[in-house]
Amino acid sequence: MKKFRFIVLIFAAIIGFTLFSSSTQSVSAKSHYKTTPVSLRGKWTTHRDYDGNSQYLRITKYKFYVANYRYGRKQSGAWGVSGKKFLSGTTKPALYVSKHKGSKGYWAIGGAGSDEIWHLKAVRKKHNGHKVKVLKSYSYDFDYQGNVVGYYYRK
Known part of the structure; x- marks a missing residue:
């Protein structure tokens, strides 16, 4: 009878140890959310060009939205x-x-794995007699063969 109790006790100890050791394992496959820079957040729009076109940007903590x-x-x-x-x-x-x-102070922001990338930085610019915060953007124009600078004003 003592042998039987000893075998049951050993068996219970092995099961307990197995359950305890498997419950302490942690999963390390956590994904992290991507956030936007605080200086770029807000609703921004360009002024209409000579064809009546303008662009609207909405940048929140986790989202980047573009509409023409x-x-x-x-x-x-x-x-x-x-x-x-x-x-x-x-x-x-x-x-x-x-x-x-970047070296000139621009943030690159857009869709991952796509060619839709904006280069933006927050600057102060005189507009209608007042210094206001604007987003300065630059891109390379292949037809013009040079950099093109544009401004987004707070909406």
Whole structure:
């Protein structure tokens, strides 16, 4: 009888040890959300050009949204990406934001894995006699063969 008790006790100890050791394992596959720089957040718009076109940007903590307008009417093709959403089958966020500002102070922001990237930085510019915060953007124009600078004003 003592042998039987000893075997049951050993068996119970092995099961207890197995259950205890398996419950302390942690999962390390956590995904992190991508956030936008605080200086770029807000609702921004360009002034209408000579054809009546303007562009609207909405940047929140986790989202980047772009819409084009013509004479005040929203055009098709508006899109947005979120830092809380991930590219299918990966843990890579759909929102791309550069880790640091570039050498000239511009942040790269846009859709991950796409060519839709904006280079933006917050600056102060005189507008209607007042210094206001604006987003300065630059891009390379292949037809013009040079950099093009534009400004987004707070909406």
